Amino acid sequence: MSKNLEAKQAVINEVKEKIEKANSVILVDYKGINVADVTELRKKFRENGVEYKVYKNTMFKRAATELGIESLHEHLQGPVAVAFGYNDVIAPAKTINQFLKEHPKSTISSKAGLVEGKYMDASAVKALGDLPSREILLAMLVGGLQGTIRNLAYALNTIKEQKEVQQ
Numbered sequence: 001m002s003k004n005l006e007a008k009q010a011v012i013n014e015v016k017e018k019i020e021k022a023n024s025v026i027l028v029d030y031k032g033i034n035v036a037d038v039t040e041l042r043k044k045f046r047e048n049g050v051e052y053k054v055y056k057n058t059m060f061k062r063a064a065t066e067l068g069i070e071s072l073h074e075h076l077q078g079p080v081a082v083a084f085g086y087n088d089v090i091a092p093a094k095t096i097n098q099f100l101k102e103h104p105k106s107t108i109s110s111k112a113g114l115v116e117g118k119y120m121d122a123s124a125v126k127a128l129g130d131l132p133s134r135e136i137l138l139a140m141l142v143g144g145l146q147g148t149i150r151n152l153a154y155a156l157n158t159i160k161e162q163k164e165v166q167q
Contacts, residue, residue, distance in 0.1 A: 008059065015055055015063035015082075024085035025114045026092040026125055027072060028052075031079045032107035041099050041108070048091045051084040071119040075111040089115055093129030 019025055030038065045052040057076040064072055083092035096110055110125040120128065132140070 011055065011059045012063045012066065015060055016067055018051070018053075018082075018084050019063065019067055019069070019114070022051075022084040022086055022114075023089045023116055024083075024092055026083040026085070026096070027075050027111040027113060028081045028083055028096065029078065029107075029109045029111050030054075030081050037103060037106060037108075041095075044095050044099055045083060045092070048095045049085070049087050050092045050095055051086070052081060053084070054079075054081045069114065072112055072114070080111065088134065090128050090131055090133070093125050094131075094133070095129075097126065097129035 033041075042052050057080055060080075060082065061073055061076050064070065083096070085092040088094075093110065093113070096108065100106055100108070110122050110129075112122060113120045113125045115128065131137070
């Protein structure tokens with residue numbers, strides 16, 4: 001095998017490994033963004049535990065094909081970067097949405113993605129990024145449970161008091 005083919009296969013293997021390891025993979029259209037904004041976006045991705053990388057579309061397509069993921073092929077046209085989320089499933093989408101709120105004139109966008117192996121189109125990725133963080137969702141759940149438990153205790157106490165009055 002020639003050195004060129006070996007180098008290409010190494011890139012394909014790297015992409016496959018990252019896709020398999022990641023909880024979420026988001027394709028990002030980054031055309032029309034300046035260097036300063038890309039640098040800031042990369043910094044935000046790093047802060048949120050997301051790996052952001054640009055691969056040749058053909059290399060990514062081959063890796064995806066070898067993994068049996070053809071759903072992303074149609075989105076691999078033009079300048080496409082990939083955001084890999086390893087710990088937090090919504091971190092890549094949330095980071096992109098946050099960046100777009102801070103830079104409303106920016107032209108980057110989510111094209112599509114895989115979240116826990118399931119295909120998501122651009123609108124689903126955007127909706128995913130609009131979700132509250134895991135910690136906030138857990139706090140909301142605990143708050144809801146506390147209210148329910150408090151109401152149950154109040155109702156039981158009322159029943160107890162009524163039975164005491166009847167006796």
